[in-house]
Structure formats: C-alpha cells, structure tokens
Amino acid sequence: MEKEEKIVVILLCMALLSLTIAYASFYSGDDGSSIGEFSSSSLPGEDVRLEGDVLSKSFTYTGGHLLMDIDYGSGVVKVFVPSNNGANDIDSQINENDHVLITGIVDEYGGDLEVVVQSSGDVDLLK
Numbered sequence: 001m002e003k004e005e006k007i008v009v010i011l012l013c014m015a016l017l018s019l020t021i022a023y024a025s026f027y028s029g030d031d032g033s034s035i036g037e038f039s040s041s042s043l044p045g046e047d048v049r050l051e052g053d054v055l056s057k058s059f060t061y062t063g064g065h066l067l068m069d070i071d072y073g074s075g076v077v078k079v080f081v082p083s084n085n086g087a088n089d090i091d092s093q094i095n096e097n098d099h100v101l102i103t104g105i106v107d108e109y110g111g112d113l114e115v116v117v118q119s120s121g122d123v124d125l126l127k
Contacts, residue, residue: 036048054094054100055096059087067079086123094123094125099125
C-alpha cells in the first residue's frame with residue numbers, strides 16, 4: 001500500500017469513528033429529555049408535563065399530602081404532591097383558578113391516572 005493510500009484509509013476510519021460517536025451521543029438511549037405532554041393515554045411511569053388550571057386543592061386526611069384537580073383542556077387529572085416533596089410550599093404558592101405547569105411521573109391510583117410531583121420546583125405558576 002502506498003503512503004497516500006494509507007492516509008486515505010486512516011482518514012476514512014477517523015470519519016467513521018466520529019460518525020459512530022455522534023450517533024451514540026445524539027440518537028441512542030434516553031437522555032432524560034423525553035418528557036411528553038400528559039394525556040389520557042399516558043402510561044404509569046412516564047415523565048410528563050401538564051399545563052392547566054387548578055380546579056381544587058386539598059390535603060389528605062393523613063400524611064399531609066397535597067391533592068390538586070387540574071383541568072388540562074381534555075379533561076381533569078389529579079396531581080399528588082407527597083408531603084416530603086414540597087406539598088406545603090406548593091400549597092402556599094398555588095391557588096384555585098391559577099394556571100400552572102406541572103412536571104411529574106404518571107401513576108395509577110384507584111384505577112385512575114394521576115401525576116405525582118417529585119419536588120416543589122416541578123410546579124410553576126404561569127401568568
């Protein structure tokens with residue numbers, strides 16, 4: 001093999017390796033940005049975003065967990081905020097009829113879907 005041919009082979013190998021690394025970095029695996037919009041067809045375990053109006057909010061009888069009913073346009077969904085995930089903070093910031101953006105994980109409780117909030121920073125008041 002001539003010197004020029006060796007250089008071409010090395011450059012082709014480097015280009016192939018670069019493309020492989022780019023593909024692995026950008027197109028494969030779950031990089032955590034796969035948060036979808038909540039819908040009635042969302043499945044338990046999915047990370048979702050939910051935008052809507054607060055219809056009601058109340059604390060559970062035991063445990064101090066916050067429950068909210070959110071009208072997201074296609075229906076109403078319950079949002080559950082565990083007491084150790086900022087239930088009191090969210091309660092003091094959010095009122096009924098507020099428009100909110102909520103990020104959480106879909107769960108099923110009593111046969112119905114709900115969104116479980118992981119921290120107080122996952123509930124944002126929208127203007």
